[in-house]
Amino acid sequence: MLEFGSISLVWPRFARHMSPQGSLSGAAGVTDEALFERTCRDDDHAAFSELVTRYRVRVIALVRRMLTSSQTAIDPEDIAQEAFLDAYRRRQTFRRGAQFRPWLYGIAVNRCVDKIRVMDRESTLTLLPSDEASESVIASAEMAPLETVIRSQEISDIDREITHLPAKLRAVLVLRYVDDLSYEEIASACALPIGTVKTHLFRARAELKRRLEDER
Amino acid sequence: MNGECVRAQTLIQLLLDGRIDASRRQALDRHVATCPACAAAMDGYHRVSSSASEWARPRASEDPGAGFNDRLLKMLEAEAPPSPQFWARRSWRRSGLSILIAAVMAAAGGIWLANYTNVWQSISADVDPSDWMRSLAQIPDAMHEIAISAWSALDGLLSSVATVSAPNWVTEAGAAAIVVNAIFLIQAISNRRRQSA
Numbered sequence: 097m098l099e100f101g102s103i104s105l106v107w108p109r110f111a112r113h114m115s116p117q118g119s120l121s122g123a124a125g126v127t128d129e130a131l132f133e134r135t136c137r138d139d140d141h142a143a144f145s146e147l148v149t150r151y152r153v154r155v156i157a158l159v160r161r162m163l164t165s166s167q168t169a170i171d172p173e174d175i176a177q178e179a180f181l182d183a184y185r186r187r188q189t190f191r192r193g194a195q196f197r198p199w200l201y202g203i204a205v206n207r208c209v210d211k212i213r214v215m216d217r218e219s220t221l222t223l224l225p226s227d228e229a230s231e232s233v234i235a236s237a238e239m240a241p242l243e244t245v246i247r248s249q250e251i252s253d254i255d256r257e258i259t260h261l262p263a264k265l266r267a268v269l270v271l272r273y274v275d276d277l278s279y280e281e282i283a284s285a286c287a288l289p290i291g292t293v294k295t296h297l298f299r300a301r302a303e304l305k306r307r308l309e310d311e312r
Numbered sequence: 313m314n315g316e317c318v319r320a321q322t323l324i325q326l327l328l329d330g331r332i333d334a335s336r337r338q339a340l341d342r343h344v345a346t347c348p349a350c351a352a353a354m355d356g357y358h359r360v361s362s363s364a365s366e367w368a369r370p371r372a373s374e375d376p377g378a379g380f381n382d383r384l385l386k387m388l389e390a391e392a393p394p395s396p397q398f399w400a401r402r403s404w405r406r407s408g409l410s411i412l413i414a415a416v417m418a419a420a421g422g423i424w425l426a427n428y429t430n431v432w433q434s435i436s437a438d439v440d441p442s443d444w445m446r447s448l449a450q451i452p453d454a455m456h457e458i459a460i461s462a463w464s465a466l467d468g469l470l471s472s473v474a475t476v477s478a479p480n481w482v483t484e485a486g487a488a489a490i491v492v493n494a495i496f497l498i499q500a501i502s503n504r505r506r507q508s509a
Contacts, residue, residue, distance in 0.1 A: 141385055141388055141389070144388070145381050145384075145385055148380070148381050148384055149378075149381060152375065152376065152380050152381070153370045153371075153372070153374055153375045154370050156370075156374050156375075156376065157368070157369075157370035157371070157374055160374070161367070161368050173376055173380065176380075177380070177383065177384055177387075180384055181384065181387060181388070184388055185391075247363070247366070250359065250363040251363050251366055251367045253363075254360075254363050254364055254367045255367060258367075269364065269368075270368055272329070273364050273365045273367070273368035273369070274368040274369070274370065275370075279329070279331070294325065297325065297329070298321075298322075298325050301325070301328070301357055301360050301361065301364075304360050304364065305356045305357060305360045308359075308360065309356065
């Protein structure tokens with residue numbers, strides 16, 4: 097947006113569709129793929145902004161779970177922003193007929209894996225605990241107090257133990273649970289065969305189960 | 313752990329992911345009812361899966377709000393627009409012109425080379441290359457021998473190409489250029505239609 101004194105000039109392709117919240121008006125029933133096709137075809141930033149609105153929480157959550165509490169030196173919002181930028185820059189590589197959601201998550205996961213590799217290489221891990229996940233469970237009024245505490249402890253354990261999983265297993269597990277992706281969608285996001293996705297999921301759960309049981 | 317237990321482990325994973333059908337579910341339940349180890353494993357996997365699901369679930373408190381979009385859009389605005397793809401760059405006018413030029417060149421090349429054979433043969437009959445080279449350049453004997461050899465080689469090569477296949481390959485190259493440019497033209501027209509749609 098350009099500002100001249102009190103006059104604001106909005107670039108036409110924004111002004112046409114933008115609502116005050118920065119999303120596309122009347123896009124509720126439009127599929128992700130249709131919006132992304134508009135982004136690709138017309139370079140429509142408003143359509144892309146609508147996709148960002150739909151997915152920003154989930155992508156940030158995905159990044160935060162991938163990097164977990166051991167890498168809190170990294171701001172998950174920055175990585176999520178890079179993932180969206182990557183998606184925009186690589187929009188011409190999006191295959192017609194493909195699903196947008198696993199494609200976007202695949203980009204985000206690859207960003208995280210790259211970041212984990214760099215951090216592992218530089219050994220700059222800052223071990224600061226993140227209580228966000230357990231806080232929300234404590235706040236839940238559905239459970240009895242004792243059960244809530246146990247559950248909170250289990251989630252906190254998961255948050256800690258998942259850092260011991262290799263990045264590829266962690267990626268499959270996070271994708272499975274962060275937005276309930278199917279085997280096929282995970283396979284598409286990670287560019288893996290479905291059989292490998294199943295094996296990775298099994299190994300990730302088995303490893304977590306073993307570690308959690310060892311602690312008790 | 314026997315074969316039934318190994319199978320049960322696989323079925324437990326399918327159960328956790330909601331991918332188990334009714335008959336397999338019954339088989340799993342029957343096995344778990346008689347196998348305490350698998351029952352414990354199933355209970356353990358259920359707890360892990362439930363906790364992992366709760367741990368991974370995105371929370372409203374993680375939403376950075378519209379400011380996230382604003383920052384992102386500013387970054388996008390700052391980026392240079394991407395160059396159009398190769399196909400999109402081919403306008404239908406340019407493709408049509410390319411076809412026309414290729415057709416003219418192919419025809420002209422074919423006609424010229426069809427006559428070239430006769431022209432070349434008449435030159436070769438009138439001129440003795442040995443005398444011509446010696447009188448023109450006054451070059452030393454060693455160089456003279458090399459020049460004569462080169463002349464003979466060139467003469468043989470051009471004669472064979474011209475008489476056997478030269479008109480054909482030039483015409484074929486022209487035809488190939490027409491086909492390639494026709495593909496460009498079709499692509500350019502379909503791009504134009506898609507954009508107008």
